[in-house]
Every structure is written in structure tokens, then in C-alpha cells.
Amino acid sequence: MKVILIALGIGIFAGITSGLCGVGGGIVMVPAFTYVLGMEQKAAIATSMAVIVPTSLMAIYRFNDMGQIQWNLAWPVALGAVLAAWFATGWVKQLGNDQLTKIFAVLMIAVGISMLFKKG
Numbered sequence: 377m378k379v380i381l382i383a384l385g386i387g388i389f390a391g392i393t394s395g396l397c398g399v400g401g402g403i404v405m406v407p408a409f410t411y412v413l414g415m416e417q418k419a420a421i422a423t424s425m426a427v428i429v430p431t432s433l434m435a436i437y438r439f440n441d442m443g444q445i446q447w448n449l450a451w452p453v454a455l456g457a458v459l460a461a462w463f464a465t466g467w468v469k470q471l472g473n474d475q476l477t478k479i480f481a482v483l484m485i486a487v488g489i490s491m492l493f494k495k496g
Contacts, residue, residue, distance in 0.1 A: 382412060387427065394431055395438075401428040406480060417473040417480070
């Protein structure tokens with residue numbers, strides 16, 4: 377029961393950050409799954425991706441009602457992302473959990489630094 381409550385808390389926090397900032401899967405769930413729930417990096421990534429589907433569907437529904445989605449951009453980006461995800465998930469088989477954790481950390485640092493200095 378404790379693990380379910382922790383998972384629910386992770387989901388609530390990820391949902392809030394997803395709705396407010398457009399992030400939640402990788403930035404919130406992957407580290408929480410690995411550090412709080414003790415998952416291996418590969419399982420954390422895979423579980424996060426599974427959770428993103430219902431989260432995204434709800435957000436799409438709400439943002440579409442507000443007229444915020446730019447569908448002319450969303451479709452080509454989605455196509456590129458789906459194709460890239462197919463290949464990237466294959467790479468996960470070849471990489472170790474330590475390598476994936478380091479890749480994830482470098483990406484988060486790079487994105488964080490770029491956002492810190494972005495004018496906007």
C-alpha cells in the first residue's frame with residue numbers, strides 16, 4: 377500500500393508539472409522512480425513513457441479546449457518524435473543503466489542551463 381501511495385504522489389507531482397510546464401515524465405518521474413522507488417533506469421524510462429500516454433491525452437483535451445495547440449506544428453513534430461523514439465528504444469537495449477543515467481543527467485543540466493539564460 378505504501379508503494380501505491382508513493383506512486384500516486386509521484387503521479388500528482390508529475391501531473392502538476394506536466395500541466396504547468398509541459399514536463400513531468402522525464403524530469404519528475406524518471407528520477408523519482410529510480411531514487412524513491414528503486415527502479416533501474418531502463419524500467420523507470422519505460423514506465424514513465426507508459427504514464428505519459430494518459431497524461432498527454434488529458435492535457436491535449438484540456439489545451440485543445442483552450443485553443444492553445446498549434447496543430448500545424450504538432451503533427452510534424454509528433455511524426456519525427458515517433459520515428460526517433462522507435463530507434464532510441466532500440467539503443468536502450470545496448471546501453472547500461474549507468475550510461476543512461478549519465479545521458480539523462482547531462483540532458484537535464486544542458487536544458488536547465490539554456491532555460492536559465494533564455495530571454496522570454
